[in-house]
Amino acid sequence: MDTQNxxxxxxxxxxxxEVIPQPLPDQVSGSVAVLEAxxxxxxTTIFGYPGGAxxxxxxxxxxxxxxxxxxxxxxxxxGIHAGQGYARTSGRVGVVFATSGPGATNLVTGLADAMIxxxxxxxxxxxxxxxxxxxxxxxxxDVINITTPVxxxxxxxxxxxxxxxxxxxxxxIAKSGRPGPVLIDITKNAQIQKFDFKGYTKCNHIRxxxxxxxxxxxxxxxxxxxxxxxxxPFVIFGQxxxxxxxxxxxxxFIEKAGIPAAWTILGLSALPSDHLLNVGMLGMxxxxxxxxxxxxxxxxxxxxxRFDDRVTxxxxxxxxxxx
Amino acid sequence: MIHLDIDPSxxxxxxxxxxxxxxxxxxxxxxxxxxxxxxxxxxxLQKFMDFQQKEExxxxxxxxxxxxxxxxxxxxxxxxxxxxxxxxxxxxxxxxHQMVACRYAKFKQSKSNVTSGxxxxxxxxxxxxxxxxxxAPDRTVVAIIGDGGVQMTIQELGTIMQFGINVKIMILNNExxxxxxxxxxxxxxxxxxxxxxxxxxxxxxxxxxxIEGRKIDKRETLTDALKTMLDHDGSYLLExxxxxxxxxxxxxxxxxxxxxxxxx
Numbered sequence: 169m170d171t172q173n174x175x176x177x178x179x180x181x182x183x184x185x186e187v188i189p190q191p192l193p194d195q196v197s198g199s200v201a202v203l204e205a206x207x208x209x210x211x212t213t214i215f216g217y218p219g220g221a222x223x224x225x226x227x228x229x230x231x232x233x234x235x236x237x238x239x240x241x242x243x244x245x246x247g248i249h250a251g252q253g254y255a256r257t258s259g260r261v262g263v264v265f266a267t268s269g270p271g272a273t274n275l276v277t278g279l280a281d282a283m284i285x286x287x288x289x290x291x292x293x294x295x296x297x298x299x300x301x302x303x304x305x306x307x308x309x310d311v312i313n314i315t316t317p318v319x320x321x322x323x324x325x326x327x328x329x330x331x332x333x334x335x336x337x338x339x340x341i342a343k344s345g346r347p348g349p350v351l352i353d354i355t356k357n358a359q360i361q362k363f364d365f366k367g368y369t370k371c372n373h374i375r376x377x378x379x380x381x382x383x384x385x386x387x388x389x390x391x392x393x394x395x396x397x398x399x400x401p402f403v404i405f406g407q408x409x410x411x412x413x414x415x416x417x418x419x420x421f422i423e424k425a426g427i428p429a430a431w432t433i434l435g436l437s438a439l440p441s442d443h444l445l446n447v448g449m450l451g452m453x454x455x456x457x458x459x460x461x462x463x464x465x466x467x468x469x470x471x472x473x474r475f476d477d478r479v480t481x482x483x484x485x486x487x488x489x490x491x
Numbered sequence: 492m493i494h495l496d497i498d499p500s501x502x503x504x505x506x507x508x509x510x511x512x513x514x515x516x517x518x519x520x521x522x523x524x525x526x527x528x529x530x531x532x533x534x535x536l537q538k539f540m541d542f543q544q545k546e547e548x549x550x551x552x553x554x555x556x557x558x559x560x561x562x563x564x565x566x567x568x569x570x571x572x573x574x575x576x577x578x579x580x581x582x583x584x585x586x587x588h589q590m591v592a593c594r595y596a597k598f599k600q601s602k603s604n605v606t607s608g609x610x611x612x613x614x615x616x617x618x619x620x621x622x623x624x625x626x627a628p629d630r631t632v633v634a635i636i637g638d639g640g641v642q643m644t645i646q647e648l649g650t651i652m653q654f655g656i657n658v659k660i661m662i663l664n665n666e667x668x669x670x671x672x673x674x675x676x677x678x679x680x681x682x683x684x685x686x687x688x689x690x691x692x693x694x695x696x697x698x699x700x701x702i703e704g705r706k707i708d709k710r711e712t713l714t715d716a717l718k719t720m721l722d723h724d725g726s727y728l729l730e731x732x733x734x735x736x737x738x739x740x741x742x743x744x745x746x747x748x749x750x751x752x753x754x755x
Contacts, residue, residue, distance in 0.1 A: 213625050239625070239654055242646040246618035249644070253622030256605045257580055257630070262622065277612055284609030346498040381499050381513035388519065391493045391510045392526030400535045407608075408496065408516055415601045417520040424524050426531040428539050433593050436604040441577065441597040447539040452743045453590040456550075457542030459741070459749040464538075469493045472516050475505035476609065481749035 196365040198328030198358045199228035202292060205335035207235060208368040211263050213254060214238045215247040219267025221307060222294025224359035226265075244271050248278025252287045259413065261342050264291040269307030272353070273314065279349045280318040285434060286411060288347035290338045298326040298355040311353050320348030328361035336371035345379025347411055394467050401427045402465035404450055404458075404479075407434035408472010415439070418471065430458035432473050451478045495519055549754045550740050555595075561734035562710055564588055564663050567717075568595040571633065571661070574717050579631040580605065582623050584616035584640035587669035590739045592635045602627070614643030620658045621650055631659065631721065638664040638690045648700040651726050659720050660702075660728040662693055665735050673738045697728040704728035 192204070202225055206214070214236055218226045229238060241247040244266045251262030266275055272293040282289050296305040312324050321341045325334055331354070338350045395401055409418045415438050422429045422439075428447040429439060439446050448455030450462070459481070462468065473479070494501070494508035495516050502511040512519050554565035568591060571579070577597035582605040583589040589606055598604060605623050607615040620634035641662050651658060672686040697704035704727060707716045713731070720729045743752045 215622060239621070239650065241618065241621075242649045243644065245614070246621075246644055246647040246650065249612075249615050249618035250622035250625075250647075250650075252615075253582060253605055253619030253624075254626040255622070256619075256626065257602050257623045257632075258626030259602060260626070277610075281607050281610040281612045281615065285607065380497065380515050383514040383519055383522065384512075385522075387510055387512050388522045388526060391512050392523055394493060394510060395523075396526075396528045396530075399532070401532065410601055412497065412515055412517045414515075414517040414520055417517055417524070421520045421524045421527075424529050425527045426529075426533070426536070428532070428536050432608070433589075433606060434604075434608040436593055436596075437598040438601050440599055445536070447536075448543070449594060452745070453594065453739050453741065454743075455543065455594070456546040456741050456752060456754060457539040459743060459752045460542060461538060463748070463750045467493065469495070470506075470508075471495045471520070472497070474496075474501050477505075480506060481743045481747055481751075 192365065194364060195362045197224065197228065198325070198331050198354065198361050198363070199225040201328060201331040201363075201365055202335060202354070202359075203228055203232045203236060204365070205332060205368050206263060207232075208370065209261070209339045211261070212237060214263045214265055215241055215250040215254070216265030217241055217244050217247055217267070217271060218265070219271045219294065219307070221268035221296055221356050222265060222271070222292070222359070224356060225292065225294065225354070238265075244274035245277055248275050248282070248289070248291065251289050251291075252278060252282050252285075255287050255289060261288045261290055261339055264289060266291065267294045267307065268296055268311070269309045271307075272309055272311040275351070276314060276318060279315055279351065282349040283318045283320065286347050286407060287349065288342040289349040290342050291349065291351045293351060293353045294359070295324065295353045295355045297357045299357070301355070311351065315351050318349070319351050322351040322353070324353040324355070325358050326355045328358045329363045331358070332365070332368050333371075336369060337374060340371035340374065341377070391469075395425055395427075395469065398467035400465045401425065401467045401469060402461065403427045403429040403469045403471060404432070404462070404473060405429055405435045405438065405471040406432040406473025407438075409435060409438040412472060419443070427469070430455070432476070432479055435473060452481075546741065546754065557734070559734065562708075562713065562731060563737055564591040564733050565595050566710070567661075567663060567713065567731050567733065568592050568635070570713050570717055572597045574714070574721055575631060575633070579603070579633050580623050580627060582606070582616050582620040582632060582634045584636045585611045585613045586637045586639065587665070587673065587737075587739050588635055588637045588663040613640040616640060617644045617660065618647045618650075620660070621647060621656050624656050624658050632657075633659045633661060635661050635663060637669060638662060638666065639668045639688055641693070642688075642690070645696065648697065648702060652700040652702060656726060658726050660726065661720070662728070662730045663733050664690060664730055665733050665737065666690070667735060669737075670739070672736070676736070676738070678744070693728060693730045702726050702728055704730065706730040706732070708732035
């Protein structure tokens with residue numbers, strides 16, 4: 169254990185750095201703009217792994233090591249899963265750095281995982297110089313096409329002037345509405361390129377993107393009517409309760425109407441285990457009562473969950489037969 | 492069927508709803524609550540309790556008190572609950588240990604369960620536990636991992652070593668890819684095709700990374716070993732040998748209705 173503590177002390181970024189804060193020059197590199205964006209978004213921790221195509225960002229990070237703690241993982245998949253773990257326990261956006269080519273492809277499993285489990289991430293990948301795109305350059309891979317189905321949004325930056333706006337959009341998209349992973353691929357020339365940095369403005373609106381659907385009061389009334397007339401109402405809830413930070417609202421809801429509530433595996437811990445109305449787990453290996461009584465309830469209320477086949481069993485088959 | 496969701500594309504995707512309640516549940520739930528009549532459905536709730544009792548008798552009590560020498564995953568999780576006061580962050584990987592941990596782990600506060608739900612990514616837990624600790628530095632983080640999943644991302648012990656990250660790593664070792672083996676037993680005439688997986692000496696591996704560890708296979712040592720792990724100042728690896736051919740029940744076989752759930 170002594171060894172470990174010694175290593176930790178030696179490596180702790182806060183103890184061996186003597187960075188004197190200086191005002192930003194008018195012209196900054198794309199790399200500095202990326203790191204300034206992270207600071208403006210309140211990021212403190214990055215999980216990552218350096219490599220050739222992301223070296224300018226890592227070079228800039230050297231001067232930011234006091235403000236941005238970088239955890240050097242052992243594999244990019246480890247980095248993105250760590251970002252997911254961070255997002256899940258903190259309720260904030262996880263940030264991951266990786267280089268081009270294999271660094272980027274090693275993120276794919278984590279992106280798919282974060283996509284299906286609605287985990288907010290911003291991943292920054294390095295990319296070969298823009299003039300080398302499409303030449304099968306060393307460690308070049310078309311990460312945008314590879315990650316399109318497993319990201320909420322992805323984008324390739326080849327011009328540094330785009331970086332502040334793209335980073336702001338990345339964070340907004342990752343955490344708004346139903347959260348998810350965003351990947352920003354930045355070519356090496358854009359990381360190096362200096363441009364007039366006019367500061368960073370957070371994004372809170374994108375045309376044609378509606379993260380929160382407008383609440384329809386008539387549906388609320390209709391739902392309340394159904395619940396009020398129910399004799400055997402049953403609530404099944406998922407991670408939406410946690411992602412929406414609505415644990416208290418949820419508890420009040422089930423308590424007022426006295427409705428038993430069962431959770432999906434990702435909804436677990438949103439309602440304390442010993443709550444009287446917590447009747448357990450749904451799904452293939454869930455509890456006996458919730459699974460059997462799903463078929464007996466007269467009104468089923470699903471909150472922030474998506475009816476995975478592990479939860480529905482053969483409902484889908486049954487529904488298809490009826491149709 | 493009433494479906495509350497922030498993502499309109501989820502409405503009617505897999506199951507048709509009668510009333511779709513679009514929106515952020517932080518806003519829709521209070522609106523809905525205001526419109527509800529206070530009620531108690533005690534008879535209906537009692538039905539859940541009755542089923543729960545039956546499950547306790549047939550599944551849970553035998554699982555937590557096995558009549559055999561080998562430990563069960565359920566009794567390990569139960570002992571962990573007791574020692575952490577139900578207040579640890581539990582990070583799980585994928586497979587039998589994940590299902591058992593989710594069934595038996597108890598929680599007091601939200602954001603305490605971290606697992607790969609939809610994708611089912613083996614190898615998720617060890618690195619996710621690292622991030623979980625940075626996300627909640629004041630809480631105890633326990634990664635519960637099977638002997639299959641841990642070998643997929645075991646290199647992250649290096650990250651734990653370098654940054655002195657205080658995560659507790661508990662390997663539940665049944666010397667099998669247990670969930671696949673369970674399916675082969677139940678649905679493929681016990682033809683155990685490539686589910687027999689060997690493990691390195693995890694305690695020695697951890698030692699190589701400067702992480703202390705211990706391996707146990709006896710029930711009498713369980714509480715003491717868990718205590719040592721939790722009280723240890725820094726990361727710790729505990730390998731617990733559990734019954735080789737234990738199954739996770741209840742189970743709804745794939746393609747069956749949820750009411751065709753099997754208790755044994």
